[in-house]
Amino acid sequence: MVDVTLIGTGGMLPLPDRWLTSMWLEYNGKACLVDCGEGTQIAINKHGIKLSHLDTLLITHVHADHISGLAGLLLSLGNCGKTDVLKIYGHTGIKDIIRHLFCICPVLPFPLEINELPVDRISEFSWNEMTISSMPMKHGVDCLGYSFVLNRKPVFNPQKAKSLGIDVKYWKELHSGKSVTIDGREYTQEMVTDEQRKPIKVTYMTDSRYFDEMIDFAGNSDLLISEGMYGDDEYKEKMAEKGHMVFSQSAEIAEKSGSGILWLTHYSPALVNPDEYADSVKKIFVNTVISKDGEKISLK
């Protein structure tokens, strides 16, 4: 089960009732946080999430609303007893930027491993049985979107094993993916499992103006988290100039990419009531959620 929580939904600056946009994704007892703006650790705490599960941190870009909470988060992680490595991923050049932040948290009880990802192409790395892909966004500064894909193991089907006459004592081995040989005949895992299940996919894209490749990158996401600074299309051009989108553009990406659910986020502080655009945006993509801080889902 992949548990996703949207820590906050704001862009630019935190408001009394709206923390900055970031995502907590947890699987198998390990968690990955995407972005860490001012106050993110407070919002994590408020949503009842265990900070100690944090294993990896992804940074989209180094605008303050996405990274200025990092030093405080690292200090709090130290206070909750973390001693194993924290991996941080970000775009090329992020090592230097994080090193500069260290002057206010120079001593931590756990090591950091900082990894730089390319800004000219899609790249992939493994985390916690998942594949994470990064794709350069178009935001005027280096910025990455991320997708998480969990390829699920096939389900063992006892009926198939029985019908092949395989004794129960061999099931555990087959279940673990090994082949067994009985009376000179080889039995493989594929012979006793059901068809491959669809992978679980979560895509996170903020901050960026619209571009066509976003559709492929988000392709078949169970959950797409994408930005909308404003709900009104009249801001579309102005936002594109600033490297942002409006609600309808994210809804079009969700529709064209075959995504299951869209969570809108990264609202402008000037957008007081994003809910008033719910009807119009659902006409483009019916499963759009005008997210609130603490939005949660468990994907199975």
Ligand SMILES: [Zn+2]
């Ligand atoms: Zn932002």
Ligand SMILES: [Zn+2]
């Ligand atoms: Zn930005």
